[in-house]
Amino acid sequence: MSTPTETDAESRARDILGVSRLTNPALSSWLQGLPGVDQVGCEARAASLGTRSVKTTSKEWAIDTAIGMIDLTTLEGADTPGRVSGLCTKALSPDPTDLSTPRPAAVCVYGDMVPVARQTLGDGSGVKVAAVATAFPSGRASLAVKLADTADAVSAGADEIDMVIDRGAFLSGDYRTVFEQIVEVKRVCGGARLKVILETGELVTYDNVRRASYLAMLAGGDFVKTSTGKVQPAATLPVTLVMLEAVRDWRELTGVQVGVKPAGGIRTSKDAITFLVTVNEIAGEDWLDPFWFRFGASSLLNDLLLQRQRMRTGAYSGADYVADDSPSLY
Amino acid sequence: MPTFEYAPAPESRAVVDIASSYGLFINGEFTDSQGGGTFKTISPATEEVLAEVTEASAEDVDRAVAAARTAYTRVWSRMSGADRGKYLFRIARILQERAREFAVLESLDNGKPIKESRDVDVPTAAAHFFYHAGWADKLDYAGLGPDPRPHGVVGQVIPWNFPLLMLAWKIAPALATGNTVVLKPAETTPLTALLFAQVCQQADLPAGVVNIITGAGPTGQALVGHEDVDKVAFTGSTGVGKAIARTIAGTRKKATLELGGKAANIVFDDAPLDQAVEGIVNGIFFNQGHVCCAGSRLLVQESIADQVEARLKRRLETLRVGDPLDKNTDVGAINSRAQLDRITELSEAGEAEGATRWSPECELPSKGFWFRPTVFTGVSQTHRIAQEEIFGPVLSVLTFRTPGEAVAKANNTPYGLSAGIWTEKGSRILWMADQLRAGVVWANTFNKFDPTSPFGGYKESGYGREGGRHGLAAYVTTGDAT
Numbered sequence: 001m002s003t004p005t006e007t008d009a010e011s012r013a014r015d016i017l018g019v020s021r022l023t024n025p026a027l028s029s030w031l032q033g034l035p036g037v038d039q040v041g042c043e044a045r046a047a048s049l050g051t052r053s054v055k056t057t058s059k060e061w062a063i064d065t066a067i068g069m070i071d072l073t074t075l076e077g078a079d080t081p082g083r084v085s086g087l088c089t090k091a092l093s094p095d096p097t098d099l100s101t102p103r104p105a106a107v108c109v110y111g112d113m114v115p116v117a118r119q120t121l122g123d124g125s126g127v128k129v130a131a132v133a134t135a136f137p138s139g140r141a142s143l144a145v146k147l148a149d150t151a152d153a154v155s156a157g158a159d160e161i162d163m164v165i166d167r168g169a170f171l172s173g174d175y176r177t178v179f180e181q182i183v184e185v186k187r188v189c190g191g192a193r194l195k196v197i198l199e200t201g202e203l204v205t206y207d208n209v210r211r212a213s214y215l216a217m218l219a220g221g222d223f224v225k226t227s228t229g230k231v232q233p234a235a236t237l238p239v240t241l242v243m244l245e246a247v248r249d250w251r252e253l254t255g256v257q258v259g260v261k262p263a264g265g266i267r268t269s270k271d272a273i274t275f276l277v278t279v280n281e282i283a284g285e286d287w288l289d290p291f292w293f294r295f296g297a298s299s300l301l302n303d304l305l306l307q308r309q310r311m312r313t314g315a316y317s318g319a320d321y322v323a324d325d326s327p328s329l330y
Numbered sequence: 331m332p333t334f335e336y337a338p339a340p341e342s343r344a345v346v347d348i349a350s351s352y353g354l355f356i357n358g359e360f361t362d363s364q365g366g367g368t369f370k371t372i373s374p375a376t377e378e379v380l381a382e383v384t385e386a387s388a389e390d391v392d393r394a395v396a397a398a399r400t401a402y403t404r405v406w407s408r409m410s411g412a413d414r415g416k417y418l419f420r421i422a423r424i425l426q427e428r429a430r431e432f433a434v435l436e437s438l439d440n441g442k443p444i445k446e447s448r449d450v451d452v453p454t455a456a457a458h459f460f461y462h463a464g465w466a467d468k469l470d471y472a473g474l475g476p477d478p479r480p481h482g483v484v485g486q487v488i489p490w491n492f493p494l495l496m497l498a499w500k501i502a503p504a505l506a507t508g509n510t511v512v513l514k515p516a517e518t519t520p521l522t523a524l525l526f527a528q529v530c531q532q533a534d535l536p537a538g539v540v541n542i543i544t545g546a547g548p549t550g551q552a553l554v555g556h557e558d559v560d561k562v563a564f565t566g567s568t569g570v571g572k573a574i575a576r577t578i579a580g581t582r583k584k585a586t587l588e589l590g591g592k593a594a595n596i597v598f599d600d601a602p603l604d605q606a607v608e609g610i611v612n613g614i615f616f617n618q619g620h621v622c623c624a625g626s627r628l629l630v631q632e633s634i635a636d637q638v639e640a641r642l643k644r645r646l647e648t649l650r651v652g653d654p655l656d657k658n659t660d661v662g663a664i665n666s667r668a669q670l671d672r673i674t675e676l677s678e679a680g681e682a683e684g685a686t687r688w689s690p691e692c693e694l695p696s697k698g699f700w701f702r703p704t705v706f707t708g709v710s711q712t713h714r715i716a717q718e719e720i721f722g723p724v725l726s727v728l729t730f731r732t733p734g735e736a737v738a739k740a741n742n743t744p745y746g747l748s749a750g751i752w753t754e755k756g757s758r759i760l761w762m763a764d765q766l767r768a769g770v771v772w773a774n775t776f777n778k779f780d781p782t783s784p785f786g787g788y789k790e791s792g793y794g795r796e797g798g799r800h801g802l803a804a805y806v807t808t809g810d811a812t
Contacts, residue, residue, distance in 0.1 A: 042602075
């Protein structure tokens with residue numbers, strides 16, 4: 001029995017593809033018919049965006065904007081309630097010495113930590129609770145388990161769900177399975193926004209990144225996200241650039257705007273600013289908003305805070321002058 | 331007001347000292363002219379006078395050629411290749427050490443964006459010296475023929491679009507092969523060549539091996555026509571190239587001429603579209619389109635023409651036109667009033683002949699020489715903007731339906747310097763490259779230069795090659811030839 005949501009997603013997909021049945025061959029020929037990505041040219045474009053020089057007032061704006069786009073993340077087997085509530089406290093007042101510091105967009109945790117995060121953050125803070133689900137990070141579980149995982153996080157109060165796609169299915173050309181799983185998870189999400197993790201480090205080619213982005217958007221994902229953070233390479237600039245081109249072209253094709261979240265490996269303010277420049281020049285300023293662009297990061301926040309203090313006081317303080325509530329165990 | 335406004339990020343001018351006036355670099359030192367006048371060189375971005383430069387007279391050319399001849403006979407032709415190589419390596423290293431100085435000066439005098447002088451012109455110039463330094467002691471093994479020997483004194487005249495880089499393309503192979511040089515930079519961009527003269531002093535290059543004389547057309551004519559010059563190397567317009575060919579006809583002089591172009595950038599419907607759009611932008615708006623091999627004609631397959639045009643226009647909206655010294659500037663100033671007038675005239679002709687003109691919204695500075703990036707659609711082969719070299723930021727868009735038609739249109743020009751092909755089909759790239767009458771064919775990229783790769787033209791784009799082993803061949807004679 002198919003639910004109304006499922007039918008909506010399927011019929012919209014059929015409409016976009018112009019087919020009467022959404023078969024795997026139909027999905028394959030659509031995805032493989034997308035324009036290719038030239039690796040050399042794509043990486044050269046990303047490198048040229050990295051040479052933009054963002055100074056003074058524009059740097060201040062960029063630092064605050066980047067802070068507001070962070071999904072402050074802890075995804076460790078060693079996470080405890082204390083550690084998660086510490087992270088939430090950090091999100092509520094990132095820099096106690098300067099209360100004008102913006103709050104990050106969300107805290108991102110495993111599903112079982114959602115109640116702790118929800119409780120610490122309360123309801124009026126503006127900081128969302130995001131939970132990874134669907135057998136994160138490998139995605140190797142039955143659909144029933146993935147849906148239960150998602151439903152559990154949503155019922156515990158998650159505002160956003162970060163799911164992983166079945167990379168095995170994707171790489172073997174079984175696009176229909178990937179599509180169906182995203183549709184199902186989206187249905188279970190209800191009102192929660194769904195971020196679809198492509199795990200680009202396992203997809204390897206930029207052509208695959210573009211195809212997986214389109215497949216996730218076709219299935220109704222609200223965000224496309226690069227990585228779990230558990231696989232290297234994670235969020236590279238060229239991969240993010242390809243995804244930004246995909247959401248830009250998708251909006252032209254369908255009128256629907258989809259967000260982008262690079263996650264993993266973005267640690268410095270300089271990196272974050274380069275990503276913002278790329279958002280600005282590839283997707284456009286409509287995406288320069290925490291609703292449409294996020295950084296999945298943990299250590300990035302403190303570097304941004306250091307830079308922010310430096311711009312305010314004119315001097316570098318040092319890492320010990322910024323509170324670190326979730327130091328790495330390693 | 332844009333959401334993300336980039337604050338000005340100007341490179342500091344303080345790194346470079348510009349003298350109020352410059353003499354001529356002859357026989358290892360700066361000397362006053364004998365009977366020549368002076369002229370001013372300005373910054374095209376502001377029209378500010380940067381320095382006063384000497385206009386070399388015929389007597390000055392005589393002195394420079396004589397100094398080069400003496401250095402050739404007494405020092406440079408007798409020196410071992412390994413020792414010549416040491417000087418070239420030293421020059422290359424100094425260029426790298428003083429890279430910021432050269433980049434700032436080049437952007438000031440030429441008007442090109444600092445990111446291009448910093449990331450392309452100066453590093454590539456140094457790379458040319460490094461590359462040719464390595465050849466200096468290996469010429470016998472370069473496959474040039476038996477017993478490669480230098481010509482003697484080389485007269486070189488270079489253009490204003492890549493002043494330092496063209497100097498490097500000319501001087502590095504000449505010195506590596508044992509020739510001595512008299513070089514004349516363009517009258518609108520003499521300053522980096524004069525700074526290079528100081529580098530020659532700093533490297534203790536023997537006096538007279540490199541002589542740099544500034545001036546305009548008459549100085550260049552006196553140089554290429556001088557009876558003691560053994561070889562002429564010229565980069566510039568086809569008109570001047572033809573005049574040089576006439577001047578030296580019937581003399582013993584060898585010549586290489588690198589002239590104009592009207593390159594086709596050919597985009598097939600299976601191309602990687604986002605990268606193709608980057609390649610189109612890079613092909614025609616790099617260096618304000620002041621590039622002889624610029625992809626000034628876009629040939630796009632009819633089935634994707636609308637899509638490519640829309641993507642191209644969206645991309646051009648993000649180009650930043652303005653202060654060449656700002657690190658975020660993508661398109662700088664037009665090099666001179668005369669060039670601006672020519673670009674303006676040809677663009678007006680394009681409109682008058684019925685093509686559709688489009689430019690992104692962008693504010694231009696009130697002083698200096700500026701031209702908006704411009705795209706003409708609905709262009710046909712007979713339009714002047716499809717035939718004549720504009721040498722500015724103006725793209726003419728034409729369409730084609732079959733590979734054969736693309737080749738025919740691409741080749742239907744008196745020029746033949748370069749071409750670009752955009753397709754994911756490897757076999758088509760090879761087939762096209764074989765059909766195109768162009769010296770350089772780029773596949774899924776454009777405007778890429780490397781010292782190891784020969785560069786030069788077919789037809790009215792000139793003859794001879796620069797770079798690679800082929801470039802060395804132009805500076806030596808082999809076997810029993812005299």
